[in-house]
Amino acid sequence: MASDQKTYAVNLLSDCLKDIKVWSAKNRLRLNEAKSELVHLSPQFRATEPLPDFNMGEGILKMSDSVKDLGVTLDKHLTLxxxxxxxxxxxxxxxxxxxxxxxxxxxxxxxxxxxxxxxxxxxxxxxxxxxxxxxxxxxxxxxxxxxxxxxxxxxxxxxxxxxxxxxxxxxxxxxxxxxxxxxxxx
Incomplete structure (x- = not known):
């Protein structure tokens, strides 16, 4: 991925995370950055550049190799x-x-x-x-x-x-x- 494309993707993801935080606040919800995780889904046999951690104001949203949602653990390659x-x-x-x-x-x-x-x-x-x-x-x-x-x-x-x-x-x-x-x- 070219440097400009990666910067654009990171900025777009940051904007999405800010929108989620704003939506949560408007609906009387609080996004807990300490419990939130971010996973970068990518092909298993192709190397991808890691994304940076995201600063969310109150905390840092860190990249994870797997996340758990509704009892299902999803890994970054979706191998399950x-x-x-x-x-x-x-x-x-x-x-x-x-x-x-x-x-x-x-x-x-x-x-x-x-x-x-x-x-x-x-x-x-x-x-x-x-x-x-x-x-x-x-x-x-x-x-x-x-x-x-x-x-x-x-x-x-x-x-x-x-x-x-x-x-x-x-x-x-x-x-x-x-x-x-x-x-x-x-």
Whole structure:
């Protein structure tokens, strides 16, 4: 990016931030610069010049590699890797806690707990994962496989999750089990 273009872009962004601050004040809101973050979205495989920090009067708005909005972590390349890591961490914790009491629960109770403490993490804003490579989604697939194994007490389930299924459904789930008792449970 040429120096003139970069200066113009920085000035335009500064003007936008000032407009946001003015709009917030007019609507009896206060923009908290200490909690505000700015992310520069850019292609992953092309180097871009970093933007400077912005002075907002009361504080400095710093550039960040990722931002969190409505529970979704967006990184500067929109790979969603930090968000997927957060989901896996939360869902794994739920699986761990359910696993501690699984032997005391029947299948129906386990299903309810899995839906409450695991599926809720996997389902929230899952439309963002459409179009991501399989390598990015595979950690979520492993969590789903572990949850199915825990519900069915199966040895090795293979649950395939495909985004963009037929019939208007965003997911198609097909299952095959290597354990005979798991087949009877279905």
């Amino acid at each position: 890797q930090p968000h997927i890591r957060n989901i896996c961490k939360s869902a794994s914790w739920g699986l761990f806690r359910i696993g501690k009491v699984r032997r005391l629960l029947d299948q129906a109770s386990t299903e309810k707990l899995i839906h409450a403490f695991v599926s809720s993490h996997l389902d929230y804003c899952n439309s963002l994962f459409a179009g991501l490579p399989i390598s990015s989604i595979s950690p979520l697939q492993r969590i789903l496989n572990t949850a199915a194994r825990m519900v069915l007490k199966a040895l090795a389930p293979n649950i395939a999750l495909g985004i963009g299924g037929a019939g208007g459904s965003p997911y198609t789930i097909s299952s095959t089990y290597s354990n005979e008792s798991a087949k009877r449970a279905l």
